[in-house]
Amino acid sequence: MTPRPAPSGARTGAAPAAPSRPGRLRARWVLLGCAAVLVAAVTGLSLGPVSLPPGGVAAELLNLLPNVHVDSGLSAREAAIVTELRLPRVVLGLLVGAMLALAGGCYQGVFRNPLADPYLLGVAAGAGLGVTMVITSRADPVGGVTAGLPLTAPVAAFAGALGAVVLTYVLGVAGGRDRSPATLILAGVAVSAFLAAGQTYLLQRNADAIQEVYSWLLGRLATGGWHDVLVLLPYAIVTAVVVLAHRRELDVLSVGDAEAASLGLHPQRSRYVLIAAASLGTAAAVSVSGLIGFVGVIVPHTVRLLAGSSYRVILPLSMLFGAAFLTLTDLVARTVAAPAEIPIGVVTAFIGAPFFVLVLRSAGRTE
Numbered sequence: 001m002t003p004r005p006a007p008s009g010a011r012t013g014a015a016p017a018a019p020s021r022p023g024r025l026r027a028r029w030v031l032l033g034c035a036a037v038l039v040a041a042v043t044g045l046s047l048g049p050v051s052l053p054p055g056g057v058a059a060e061l062l063n064l065l066p067n068v069h070v071d072s073g074l075s076a077r078e079a080a081i082v083t084e085l086r087l088p089r090v091v092l093g094l095l096v097g098a099m100l101a102l103a104g105g106c107y108q109g110v111f112r113n114p115l116a117d118p119y120l121l122g123v124a125a126g127a128g129l130g131v132t133m134v135i136t137s138r139a140d141p142v143g144g145v146t147a148g149l150p151l152t153a154p155v156a157a158f159a160g161a162l163g164a165v166v167l168t169y170v171l172g173v174a175g176g177r178d179r180s181p182a183t184l185i186l187a188g189v190a191v192s193a194f195l196a197a198g199q200t201y202l203l204q205r206n207a208d209a210i211q212e213v214y215s216w217l218l219g220r221l222a223t224g225g226w227h228d229v230l231v232l233l234p235y236a237i238v239t240a241v242v243v244l245a246h247r248r249e250l251d252v253l254s255v256g257d258a259e260a261a262s263l264g265l266h267p268q269r270s271r272y273v274l275i276a277a278a279s280l281g282t283a284a285a286v287s288v289s290g291l292i293g294f295v296g297v298i299v300p301h302t303v304r305l306l307a308g309s310s311y312r313v314i315l316p317l318s319m320l321f322g323a324a325f326l327t328l329t330d331l332v333a334r335t336v337a338a339p340a341e342i343p344i345g346v347v348t349a350f351i352g353a354p355f356f357v358l359v360l361r362s363a364g365r366t367e
Helices: 027-046 056-062 076-111 123-137 153-172 181-205 207-217 226-245 247-253 258-261 269-288 296-307 312-335 344-366
Strands: none
Touching: 027 056, 027 076, 027 247, 027 312, 056 076, 076 226, 076 269, 076 296, 076 312, 123 153, 123 181, 123 207, 123 269, 153 226, 153 269, 153 344, 181 207, 226 247, 226 258, 226 312, 247 258, 247 269, 247 312, 258 269, 296 312, 296 344, 312 344
C-alpha cells in the first residue's frame, strides 16, 4: 500500500509538502480548544426543552467530583435532567466528534489528500454495513430488535471499515496513475454505493429491522447513554494514543515516501498502523452514533487554516475542536425544530456539503 513518491511540483493534489508554519503545538491553541469543549459542554447541558442556568449546570458538574459540594441552586428534577439525561449524551457527542475529526485528519495525512474523510472514503459505510449485519442478525420476527447494540457491534464495524478503506485505496490510488484528490473520493463514493447496496439487501431480508437501522444510519445521539459511552471509550483511548504517537510521522510522510525512508521512517508500516487506528476510531464512533458525515473534513481543515499545517498541531486540536463542534451540532439538531428532533447527520450534511465544495475548489486550484 505504498503510494508513489510525490516529486516537487507534481500534479498530486497532496497536502503541502512541508509545514508552512512552525509545527509546535502552542499553549494558547490548546487552551482555546479546552475552552471550546467546556463552553460546548455547558451549553449543551443548559439548553433544551427545559432551559437551565449555565452557572447552576457548572456547579452541578462540580458536585460530581469526589469530596466536593457546591450549592447549584437547581431543583432535584433539574439536577436529574443534567446528570441523568443530558450528561451522557453530551459526553458521547464529545467522544464521537473527537474520533471523527481525528480520523479525518489522520486519513488526510496518510493519503496526502485534503479531501479525505471517513464518510467520503467509504469507511463509515463499511462500518455501517458491519453494524447492520449485527442488528439484522439479532432481529426477532415477533418482538423486533432489542434495545441497544451488543458489544460485538464495534468489532463488526471495524472489520467493515478496514475492508472499505483498503478497497477505496486500491481503486483510487494503487491501481491508477491519476492521483488527484477527486480520484480517491470518487473511489470512496463507488465503495460507499456498493456497501449501501449490501445494506439494502440485508434490510429487504429483515424488514422488521428497517426502522431501527434507518434511525441509526441518519446519525443519532438521542438514545446515547452511559452504555454507549463505555462501549466507545476504550476504542477512543487506543485510537487517540496510537494516532497522536505517530503524528510526527505524518509530517515526514507528507514529503514523499522516498524522502521519508531516507530519514529512517518505514512508510508502509507507519501507513498500516495509522489506517488501522483511524479505522478503529471511526468504526467505534459509527457503531454508537450512526453515520455522521463531514466532521472529518470541516474540523481538520479549519484547524489547518487557523493554527498551522503540521500534523503535530492538526491532530490534537482536531480532537478538541471536533468534540466541541459535534456537541454544538447536536444542540442544533435537538432544538431548532423542537419538540421534534432532526438527525444530527442531516445537520452536519447541511454544514459540510458547501464546505466540501469550497475545499474541492481549493484543491483543484492547487493542482
